[in-house]
Amino acid sequence: MSSYTEHVTRVLTEDREHPGLGTVAVLTFAPPEGEEKRPATLGPQSIDAVTGEIAAALDRAEAGEIQAIAMTGTGRVFLAGADLSMFADPAAAGNVESMTRAAHDLQVRVRTSPVPLLAHLNGVALGGGLEVALMADVRTAAASVKGIGVPETGLGILPGWGGTTLLQSVVGPETAVRMILEDPARDKQLGAEEALEIGLVDEVAEDLDEALDEFAALVAAHIDVDVADADVVDPVVAEAAAEAPSDALGAWAGRTAPLPGVDTPEAEALLDALDAAHGSAETRRTWAARLEGQGAPSVGRALELLQKLPGSSLPEALAREGEALADLVRSDAAAASIYSAELLRRGKPGRRPVEGAREITRVGVAGAGLMASQIAAQLALGLQVPVVMRDLDESIAAKGLAAARDVVARTAARGTIDEATATTIAENLSSTTDLQELAGCDLVLEAVPEVLAIKKSVFAELESVLAPDALLVTNTSSLSVTSMSEELAHPERVVGLHFFNPVAKMPLVEVIHTGATDEATLATGLEVVRRLRKFAVRSADAPGFIVNRLLFRVLGEVLSSLDAGADPAEVDASLDPLGMPMRPFALLDLVGLAVADHVGTVLRGELGDRFHASPGLGAMAERSARFTEAGKNSVHPPVSPTVAEAFGTGADPAAASSAPVGDALLERVRDGLAEEIGIMLDEGVVERPEQIDLALILGAGFPRHRGGVTPYLDSTGAAQRVAGRSFHGEAFTARR
Known part of the structure; x- marks a missing residue:
């Protein structure tokens, strides 16, 4: 008995007339009706719906009813790939093999289509979603799109619905190998511009109408090449189209062979990519072998499939791909990787404020050393309120302020914030030696040396100038928060926020509550972490926390x-x-x-x-x-x-x-x-x-x-x- 409940993706169909294409069958992938905020994903019924509608459009193309097929999504999602919650249920995961066969059958069939196919990436196209897009002859993407990639090897599996086999024919061997093997380990996904640079998408188009216009222009370069006006058609395009083999009689002439032949330059480039360096001390092959020894076989299995591509027919390569996916889906690594992915998905910072949190309009940081300055910078960036750092030593306070402002400047240099925002945030940061300048703060975080007596002294000093409901926060990594606060008049307003070093890069904050911590204090601590876009994990006050x-x-x-x-x-x-x-x-x-x-x-x-x-x-x-x-x-x-x-x-x-x-x-x-x-x-x-x-x-x-x-x-x-x-x-x- 399966506990998995699928949110079945709908495929909305309509015909559009386009002056350069004729009748275009438009297939729009959408989440279930009434669940528009959910991404469209691929479970057993969803893959049937998607492949079924594409197959129906191909039937119409073969009957001469339409002259092109276009696929797109809704909102910010094209297709978000396989529904990961399916893999948590062994009964539902048993559907993967039949889903793979359906996807593979269609990957073969689309290459015999008499009409060209377009995939317009209006939003996220990950994993199986991108593999559906690889069925198309032309891909376009909206300029704002992020989240394009094949993350499967990071999930203990591999791109098994055509991605491992076909990606190299679109972006070239080196880029395909990097995307399949290495990008998932780095949590790297592509945006539209980078996808355009590597050839994964052919043009950037803001909406489907513009995409169809771009599609028509690209298709026109391939139509009747042998009789086309040489002044209009690029000779390079004409030559490529003329030499391109068709997979079946009547197949659209603009397609090229999806797999490299034996002893061809493409095959050599693929093998070179598999042998290329991974870092300074090992190759991709040795890295894959090392991962396998650590219980992660997916990278090695994908590498093996890529090596066997030259000289294979498409059905042969897809059969190997399907067999490898079926094996990996049943592995310990896949079960644990998908569990991890779900943990990260559910634990990521939410969009809604934490209920019961107090408003924070001014923040203090007690201390101005390395951790203190890093935390102050993140508080200023995340909360965008005045943040004042206080240290007994004026030179240390000034140095800490400079370090915090430097973090803000580097954030702007990466393009995360604009210069105007960076200037405002830097001006919100200040330093002082005067305790009274912390008096108006709604929250003060201590980041002084990891000595209980020092931290207790700082808290006692702060309590003498702060309002009774102002939060006292400690960044201790191992000391007892209860002992730190037990002599205070208001221990209920104390909470621990344990940041990890380096603060800007480490995504975790342990949120420590004592037996005295009240709900509003805990909620406010969690809200601060949320606004810093970090993951909060709650822990009771215990030695070393988690x-x-x-x-x-x-x-x-x-x-x-x-x-x-x-x-x-x-x-x-x-x-x-x-x-x-x-x-x-x-x-x-x-x-x-x-x-x-x-x-x-x-x-x-x-x-x-x-x-x-x-x-x-x-x-x-x-x-x-x-x-x-x-x-x-x-x-x-x-x-x-x-x-x-x-x-x-x-x-x-x-x-x-x-x-x-x-x-x-x-x-x-x-x-x-x-x-x-x-x-x-x-x-x-x-x-x-x-x-x-x-x-x-x-x-x-x-x-x-x-x-x-x-x-x-x-x-x-x-x-x-x-x-x-x-x-x-x-x-x-x-x-x-």
């Missing part, structure tokens, strides 16, 4: 093995199968060894010996040493010899030989995470495992193809083994 608590549970296991005398290089490589963006030693260097040592010590003191306080880390921090060395020619930076010196001293040889590395260390990390997450759920630090996964994906770079972490712990059995339960029932255990 991200740091779990990150340091991982790092504690790594450092424990090192302290026992394990080989540093083996330890550093042990977690590679997890698929983190960097190895543990590089992460420690990024965090800063003194900070890592401090946080680890705090968490051990608060949470007990589940957390390891590392003597070796302390020694490294005292030396101001680093775990890694610079290395441009390797994917992972090499381990510094200093690590063995700092951790090897005094290690018991017997303990060193039994210290976990490789699979043994990875299992300890999985078990530790399962244990800690179980405790956090039981203690109410978070209400649902989804909060943990969203926080770890956005705040620590945990891989989307692992679903963050809890689906991975379910699928590996760690959750059941350690916590005595699966975090998601059978959703991620059925494949084991």
Whole structure:
């Protein structure tokens, strides 16, 4: 029994007369009636509707009733691709193979059409939506369109409705390989102008009427080339059209072969693209192999399909594509990736204000250091109200103000805001040493050193000048917000907003509420995060909150093995199968060894010996040493010899030989995470495992193809083994 409910896409049909084309069958893809704000997506019934109406239009073309076919969408969406919620239900996901056959059959048939096809991208065209557009001979796009691409390999699958096979024939091998393999990993999608530059769209047209005019002009260059006026037709176009083979008798003559032949320049260019560099230390092939070893096979499978294209017929290539998609849809990586995508979709900042939030007209920031200036800039950009930074040292305050204004200037330089807006925002930023200048603020955020006594002193000082309902906000990364506020007269107006460094780039803010935090304060904190266009994840006040608590549970296991005398290089490589963006030693260097040592010590003191306080880390921090060395020619930076010196001293040889590395260390990390997450759920630090996964994906770079972490712990059995339960029932255990 399926729990999936499809919002079936409609296809609105009409005939239009165009002086340069004749009768045009116009197919408009639209969401269900009464659900106009939803994007038009492709589920089982929707793909039947879309392919059925295109097929009906082809029937009419073959009968001579129409002279062209045009496809477009409504609102800001052409077609948004496959309905991801379908994949969450195994019964519904079983329809993918039949949906793929329908799409593939049509990809073959449109190439025999006696009339040309147009796809006018009025809005988003992603995944299967763009693959429908690839059925057309000509594509146009409105200038404002964003969201064009094939994100499938980032979802654990691949463009399986013709995209992997056909994209190279439209944009060329190098661009197609980049779009299919690399762009999804970078969350990169195209706008109309870039799509025009690479040849994915042929012209920019603001609406369907203009698109039809452009379509007519392009079609005219291909009609009756052998008898056309040579003064009108571009000789290059004429030659290409004359030499272009037709896939069937009567097929429109403007089409070229969709696949490269063997030993052709196009085939060579495709193979060169697959062997090209991915970054400075590996090729696309070696990167794909590395991803597969980390549990993400989709990039490697797409690369394999692309390599086999030269010399294939279109039906052969599409059959391989369909088989690969069917395999990947059933994989752990696809299930976890699509779970992650849904988390990110549901968690993204909303358009409506948070109910119950107070109005914020002026903001203060206590502190003017690196984090304080970054946060002040984001508050000024997001809230667009006056923001005053206060520091005891006048030179530090001035330096912090300059840094915050520089963030605003760089934002304008990227084109995110115009110069006039940037000037206004920069003028809204100010600095002071005078506490009284914070008196009129509705919210003051402290970003002073991570020492409880200092933060308590700052809060007490602020409370003496602020109105009773003004919010007091802390940016602490691990200290108790309850302890920070317990001596205040109004602890109910205290909330934690834990920003991550670098603030401008990191999309997560942990929103920390204590037992005393009132609803209006919490709502206002959430609203501030929303207006900054960041993701808010709520956490109760508990040591390390979500991200740091779990990150340091991982790092504690790594450092424990090192302290026992394990080989540093083996330890550093042990977690590679997890698929983190960097190895543990590089992460420690990024965090800063003194900070890592401090946080680890705090968490051990608060949470007990589940957390390891590392003597070796302390020694490294005292030396101001680093775990890694610079290395441009390797994917992972090499381990510094200093690590063995700092951790090897005094290690018991017997303990060193039994210290976990490789699979043994990875299992300890999985078990530790399962244990800690179980405790956090039981203690109410978070209400649902989804909060943990969203926080770890956005705040620590945990891989989307692992679903963050809890689906991975379910699928590996760690959750059941350690916590005595699966975090998601059978959703991620059925494949084991």
